[in-house]
Amino acid sequence: xxxxxxxxxxxxxxxxxxxxxxxxxxxxxxxxxxxxxxxxxxxxxxxxxxxxxxxxxxxxxxxxxxxxxxxxxxxxxxxxxxxxxxxxxxxxxxxxxxxxxxxxxxxxxxxxxxxxxxxxxxxxxxxxxxxxxxxxxxxxxxxxxxxxxxxxxxxxxxxxxxxxxxxxxxxxxxxxxxxxxxxxxxxxxxxxxxxxxxxxxxxxxxxxxxxxxxxxxxxxxxxxxxxxxxxxxxxxxxxxxxxxxxxxxxxxxxxxxxxxxxxxxxxxxxxxxxx
Amino acid sequence: xxxxxxxxxxxxxxxxxxxxxxxxxxxxxxxxxxxxxxxxxxxxxxxxxxxxxxxxxxxxxxxxxxxxxxxxxxxxxxxxxxxxxxxxxxxxxxxxxxxxxxxxxxxxxxxxxxxxxxxxxxxxxxxxxxxxxxxxxxxxxxxxxxxxxxxxxxxxxxxxxxxxxxxxxxxxxxxxxxxxxxxxxxxxxxxxxxxxxxxxxxxxxxxxxxxxxxxxxxxxxxxxxxxxxxxxxxxxxxxxxxxxxxxxxxxxxxxxxxxxxxxxxxxxxxxxxxxxxxxxxxxxxxxxxxxxxxxxxxxxxxxxxxxxxxxxxxxxxxxxxxxxxxxx
Numbered sequence: 001x002x003x004x005x006x007x008x009x010x011x012x013x014x015x016x017x018x019x020x021x022x023x024x025x026x027x028x029x030x031x032x033x034x035x036x037x038x039x040x041x042x043x044x045x046x047x048x049x050x051x052x053x054x055x056x057x058x059x060x061x062x063x064x065x066x067x068x069x070x071x072x073x074x075x076x077x078x079x080x081x082x083x084x085x086x087x088x089x090x091x092x093x094x095x096x097x098x099x100x101x102x103x104x105x106x107x108x109x110x111x112x113x114x115x116x117x118x119x120x121x122x123x124x125x126x127x128x129x130x131x132x133x134x135x136x137x138x139x140x141x142x143x144x145x146x147x148x149x150x151x152x153x154x155x156x157x158x159x160x161x162x163x164x165x166x167x168x169x170x171x172x173x174x175x176x177x178x179x180x181x182x183x184x185x186x187x188x189x190x191x192x193x194x195x196x197x198x199x200x201x202x203x204x205x206x207x208x209x210x211x212x213x214x215x216x217x218x219x220x221x222x223x224x225x226x227x228x229x230x231x232x233x234x235x236x237x238x239x240x241x242x243x244x245x246x247x248x249x250x251x252x253x254x255x256x257x258x259x260x261x262x263x264x265x266x267x268x269x270x271x272x273x274x275x
Numbered sequence: 276x277x278x279x280x281x282x283x284x285x286x287x288x289x290x291x292x293x294x295x296x297x298x299x300x301x302x303x304x305x306x307x308x309x310x311x312x313x314x315x316x317x318x319x320x321x322x323x324x325x326x327x328x329x330x331x332x333x334x335x336x337x338x339x340x341x342x343x344x345x346x347x348x349x350x351x352x353x354x355x356x357x358x359x360x361x362x363x364x365x366x367x368x369x370x371x372x373x374x375x376x377x378x379x380x381x382x383x384x385x386x387x388x389x390x391x392x393x394x395x396x397x398x399x400x401x402x403x404x405x406x407x408x409x410x411x412x413x414x415x416x417x418x419x420x421x422x423x424x425x426x427x428x429x430x431x432x433x434x435x436x437x438x439x440x441x442x443x444x445x446x447x448x449x450x451x452x453x454x455x456x457x458x459x460x461x462x463x464x465x466x467x468x469x470x471x472x473x474x475x476x477x478x479x480x481x482x483x484x485x486x487x488x489x490x491x492x493x494x495x496x497x498x499x500x501x502x503x504x505x506x507x508x509x510x511x512x513x514x515x516x517x518x519x520x521x522x523x524x525x526x527x528x529x530x531x532x533x534x535x536x537x538x539x540x541x542x543x544x545x546x547x548x549x550x551x552x553x554x555x556x557x558x559x560x561x562x563x564x565x566x567x568x569x570x571x572x573x574x575x576x577x578x579x580x581x582x583x584x585x586x587x588x589x590x591x592x593x594x595x596x597x598x599x600x601x602x603x
Contacts, residue, residue, distance in 0.1 A: 007277040008277075008279075008318040008319065008324060009277060009278065009279060009280060010279070010280045010282070010318070010319055011279050011280070011281055011282070011316045011317065011318060011324055011325075012281075012282050012283070012284035012316070012317050012318075012319075013281055013282070013283060013284065013314065013315065013316045013317075014283060014284055014285065014286055014314075014315055015313070015314045015315070015329065016312065017310055017311070017312050017331065017528050017529075018286065018287075018310070018311045018312075018313065018315070019308055019309075019310050019528070019530070019571050020308065020309045020310075020311070021306060021307070021308065021309075022307035022308060022309050026287075027286055027287045028287065028571070028572065029287055029528070029568070029571040029572060030285065030286050030287035030568065031528045031568040031569065032568070033312060033329065033336075034340075036339060036340070036343050037336050037339040037340050038329045038330075038339070039339075040339040040342070040343055041329075041330050041335045041336050041338055041339025041340075042330055042335065042339075044338045044339055044342040044343075044450075045330075045334075045335045045338045045339075045446070048338070048342075048449065048450040048453050048454075051453050052449050052450075052453060055453060055456065056449060056452065056453065070330050070335070133346065133350060134346050137345075137346045137349050137350075138342075138346070141454075141456065141457060142456070207276055208276055208278075209276060210277075210278070210279050210281075212314045212316075212325075212327045214281050216278075245325070245326075245327045245328075246327060248277075248279060248316065248325055249324075249325055250276045250277040250279070251276060251277055252276040
């Protein structure tokens with residue numbers, strides 16, 4: 001029987017452009033990439049691709065399609081469609097998204113609602129102040145200045161009352177943020193309808209992992225998260241292995257993306273199962 | 276679960292003499308390249324342990340960098356700072372907004388002074404500006420902030436400028452339009468064209484600018500000629516030059532050919548233009564920059580003879596900012 005490959009405890013790392021003479025294994029040149037290019041490039045491109053589909057459909061069709069694979073890594077489409085499903089029950093209720101990043105889900109919802117002829121959304125974000133400036137700037141000339149709550153605001157969780165609340169744990173991980181509002185506290189606080197998009201482990205208990213950005217983080221367990229949501233009524237979809245390379249291989253259980261709707265009286269969207 | 280001890284490393288240190296440096300500037304080489312953008316993790320023996328790809332497409336990477344600039348320029352705190360302290364080289368050079376002390380805003384400041392000079396001569400006139408290699412039109416935003424700051428909010432770029440951005444990327448031009456959707460199209464024209472394959476009437480624009488683009492178009496010398504020909508008053512260009520006698524081609528980090536101009540090239544451009552002269556509003560040696568690895572296979576020896584001129588072209592006798600004539 002083959003033994004699994006040994007896992008080293010020391011790793012050296014870099015991120016940037018590697019240039020190889022064709023066919024060569026070793027690079028002939030390396031240029032480090034700045035973090036803001038790596039972190040923001042996909043999200044900005046994705047956001048304007050979606051906005052282009054809404055406002056300039058002909059021009060958007062010319063947009064470079066090579067980033068489709070990067071858009072998939074953001075998981076915006078399945079998440080936004082799940083949120084749109086919840087909003088069918090509460091059409092005029094504001095949305096409050098925790099950790100929205102630059103607001104990709106918001107942008108996708110604008111597109112879906114414009115196509116359906118629905119009224120514009122009132123959409124609020126909540127997260128780190130630095131991200132909030134991006135969120136507000138990228139949406140204010142498009143939809144009027146959106147509100148953004150500092151995650152450190154002690155009333156942040158209370159602000160979920162009267163909203164369709166959405167916790168984008170997945171986005172906070174991609175952006176290397178360290179949420180001050182924990183996922184468990186969010187699920188405990190909301191009354192529904194609400195949505196959770198969470199990077200989880202399939203292990204029975206939460207597991208610690210290391211991301212490619214070097215952050216140690218504890219991923220919640222799939223089963224435990226579903227169990228916590230079940231009290232309010234929950235339907236969910238699990239995408240195993242979603243963006244798995246973002247986590248360094250460490251011998252732990254498989255990870256994936258959990259999308260869970262909480263407290264909705266509607267029947268689950270296609271592809272979701274009742275917890 | 277394993278707990279990793281992580282340490283940064285350089286997989287390909289810059290050497291004294293680059294792999295593609297040539298003994299004679301007239302030489303040529305043919306090379307097929309593969310370029311990959313990624314995180315890479317290796318163990319202590321140097322063996323690959325894990326890789327995670329990140330977007331390598333120039334359009335996507337440019338989107339990240341330039342939209343980020345727009346966000347920084349649109350920060351209300353930046354406008355408040357400039358409104359309080361004034362728009363000047365001093366306020367750009369120090370203060371709590373480090374982005375103002377970078378190449379692109381420094382050139383925008385020159386353009387702003389040129390705009391003000393033209394508007395002082397002919398109050399109420401709109402100034403036409405060609406932005407060659409405009410990406411997402413972030414220069415429009417900083418000019419807008421400077422106008423607002425100096426006029427206490429009365430003036431906006433949309434009221435004072437007739438902007439024309441040119442870029443070869445349909446994706447970036449779409450984003451430029453979407454970021455400035457409220458500006459009427461006739462006053463915010465976007466042209467999809469390769470950077471040396473365009474045509475404007477002679478003296479079509481009061482002002483022109485090109486920040487780091489002329490060097491990597493298909494035909495850099497022709498592009499420079501066309502920009503100068505399309506300019507009525509002042510052109511501001513970030514242009515990379517070599518102290519070598521002849522200009523030469525290199526390859527940049529995106530695998531794109533990149534031409535380093537020589538002083539002889541500049542002299543020839545002026546001769547073809549038949550009027551005006553070049554000025555230097557600044558010169559930044561390539562070895563002093565934060566990213567000295569923009570060129571594949573160029574070693575430290577050659578980098579020492581490279582730099583970027585903040586080049587100004589004008590035929591008018593009175594420049595509205597400080598710049599030294601370049602003796603060619």
